[in-house]
Amino acid sequence: MTDRPIIDIRNAAKSYGSLEVLKDISLQVQTGQIVAIIGPSGSGKSTLLRAINDLDPLTSGEVWLEDTQVNKALPPRQYETHINSVRQNIGMVFQHFNLFPHLTVRENITLAPKMLKGISKTEADQLAVEQLNKVGLLDRIDYYPSQLSGGQKQRVAIARALAMKPKVMLFDEATSALDPELVEEVNLVMKQLAEEHMTMIIVTHEMGFAQDVCDRVLFMDQGVVVEEGPPEVIFRNPVNERTQNFLRKHLKGQH
Amino acid sequence: MGLDFSVVPAFAGALFMGALWTIAITLSAAVLSFFGGIIFAVIALYAPLVIRTPFRLFAWLFMGTPLLLQLFLIYFGLIQIGIDLPAFVAGVIGLGLHFAVYNSDIIQAGILAVDKGQYEGARTLGLSRMQTLRKVVVPQAVRSVVPPIGNNMIALLKDSALVSVIGVAELTLSSQMAISRTFRPFEFYVAAAACYYVINLGLEAGLRRIERRIELAR
Numbered sequence: 371m372t373d374r375p376i377i378d379i380r381n382a383a384k385s386y387g388s389l390e391v392l393k394d395i396s397l398q399v400q401t402g403q404i405v406a407i408i409g410p411s412g413s414g415k416s417t418l419l420r421a422i423n424d425l426d427p428l429t430s431g432e433v434w435l436e437d438t439q440v441n442k443a444l445p446p447r448q449y450e451t452h453i454n455s456v457r458q459n460i461g462m463v464f465q466h467f468n469l470f471p472h473l474t475v476r477e478n479i480t481l482a483p484k485m486l487k488g489i490s491k492t493e494a495d496q497l498a499v500e501q502l503n504k505v506g507l508l509d510r511i512d513y514y515p516s517q518l519s520g521g522q523k524q525r526v527a528i529a530r531a532l533a534m535k536p537k538v539m540l541f542d543e544a545t546s547a548l549d550p551e552l553v554e555e556v557n558l559v560m561k562q563l564a565e566e567h568m569t570m571i572i573v574t575h576e577m578g579f580a581q582d583v584c585d586r587v588l589f590m591d592q593g594v595v596v597e598e599g600p601p602e603v604i605f606r607n608p609v610n611e612r613t614q615n616f617l618r619k620h621l622k623g624q625h
Numbered sequence: 626m627g628l629d630f631s632v633v634p635a636f637a638g639a640l641f642m643g644a645l646w647t648i649a650i651t652l653s654a655a656v657l658s659f660f661g662g663i664i665f666a667v668i669a670l671y672a673p674l675v676i677r678t679p680f681r682l683f684a685w686l687f688m689g690t691p692l693l694l695q696l697f698l699i700y701f702g703l704i705q706i707g708i709d710l711p712a713f714v715a716g717v718i719g720l721g722l723h724f725a726v727y728n729s730d731i732i733q734a735g736i737l738a739v740d741k742g743q744y745e746g747a748r749t750l751g752l753s754r755m756q757t758l759r760k761v762v763v764p765q766a767v768r769s770v771v772p773p774i775g776n777n778m779i780a781l782l783k784d785s786a787l788v789s790v791i792g793v794a795e796l797t798l799s800s801q802m803a804i805s806r807t808f809r810p811f812e813f814y815v816a817a818a819a820c821y822y823v824i825n826l827g828l829e830a831g832l833r834r835i836e837r838r839i840e841l842a843r
Contacts, residue, residue: 423749425745425748425749450753450754454751454752454753455751457748457749457750457751458750458751460749461749462745462749464742464745464746466742467746468740468742468743468745468746469746470743470746470747470761470765471765471842472764472765472768472839472842473842481750481752481760481761482747482750482751482752485752485756485760486750486751486752514841514842516841516842517841527746530750531749531750534750534751
């Protein structure tokens with residue numbers, strides 16, 4: 371794959387005062403690639419993910435989505451228009467779902483497409499049905515989020531993001547807030563997306579999942595990418611000592 | 626002179642009309658105070674300083690001065706600068722704006738209590754700040770503050786009696802007119818009080834229904 375990357379992060383750095391949370395990180399993701407970012411908490415992995423759609427703006431460096439610079443310096447109004455159109459192409463799934471509790475599942479999914487793509491109510495309904503079918507929750511279409519389990523909420527959140535037909539999906543610890551028995555149903559949906567060759571960047575604590583699904587694994591610690599490579603290398607034969615220590619601690623409970 | 630409630634039924638029609646006016650002015654002012662409260666809350670939280678500062682002064686004037694005085698000012702005072710409002714309209718504006726300022730305080734607290742994740746969820750889908758406020762944040766904020774706003778609406782119903790002084794023939798003024806004909810203040814004030822109580826029961830029942838309906842969607 372020598373194509374231009376779909377996501378191109380160049381020399382990303384971010385600091386809060388004297389605290390550097392990201393130190394000169396560069397990362398290219400090709401279309402259809404699935405990248406896992408692992409690392410201890412405070413390593414900067416979520417910050418890096420959230421820089422991709424400029425939710426946490428970088429202090430310096432560039433983020434590109436294909437041939438558009440995401441974090442372009444623009445006057446506030448132009449930036450607003452620019453970032454809103456960029457974000458329509460980048461789906462994001464959060465640890466705490468962030469579903470809209472005052473809207474039904476259907477309305478959660480159709481809100482953004484209706485407002486931003488000007489599609490009719492019928493088309494929007496079709497879209498909701500299609501996306502819910504994908505995540506196996508069609509029978510919950512008129513439920514409110516408060517009537518769903520955590521796993522179901524997260525599947526709806528994925529359906530909501532997919533309804534915008536994004537080019538890339540970002541997952542920020544999508545299963546960390548779930549009861550253990552609910553993790554699998556969300557993992558299955560993500561695996562299914564992987565099989566459909568959705569480009570995904572996944573921040574996760576689930577080493578097993580990262581190993582099964584991802585093409586590349588990045589291990590981050592203290593704001594830098596310590597080591598990266600295919601999962602079989604990172605998980606079986608990590609070179610760096612910090613990676614080895616992290617994995618030893620993390621895999622202990624899982625085997 | 627003993628009490629004689631048998632004089633009341635002869636004025637039942639007038640009192641009934643008065644009650645209808647009270648309901649009309651309360652509902653109109655409630656709607657104005659609700660939507661005004663939302664707009665004021667958004668201004669207070671998000672408008673640029675040049676708008677926010679005069680707004681603060683305006684809010685302070687409405688909170689810091691008597692409602693009765695505000696009604697006088699709107700009805701009698703504005704005529705001098707060429708704004709001649711019908712008494713009903715002046716009453717709705719006075720009551721509505723007064724309670725909008727109080728509702729605004731409550732709604733501001735509701736907006737600030739909306740989880741940060743809700744903004745992030747909406748913004749990452751590509752919604753603008755304004756769309757996020759309108760479709761995601763404000764609806765949730767309003768749902769969370771229905772009970773205290775309901776209390777304000779009950780206060781509004783009771784304060785609607787004040788518009789009798791600018792000549793709106795609502796319940797209080799209707800009973801006063803009946804008194805001036807019969808010289809039976811006790812009987813008619815009690816009758817008016819009973820009517821307010823019944824209207825209040827209806828209002829509370831309505832508020833409870835709204836609270837139940839939104840319970841699921843929170």
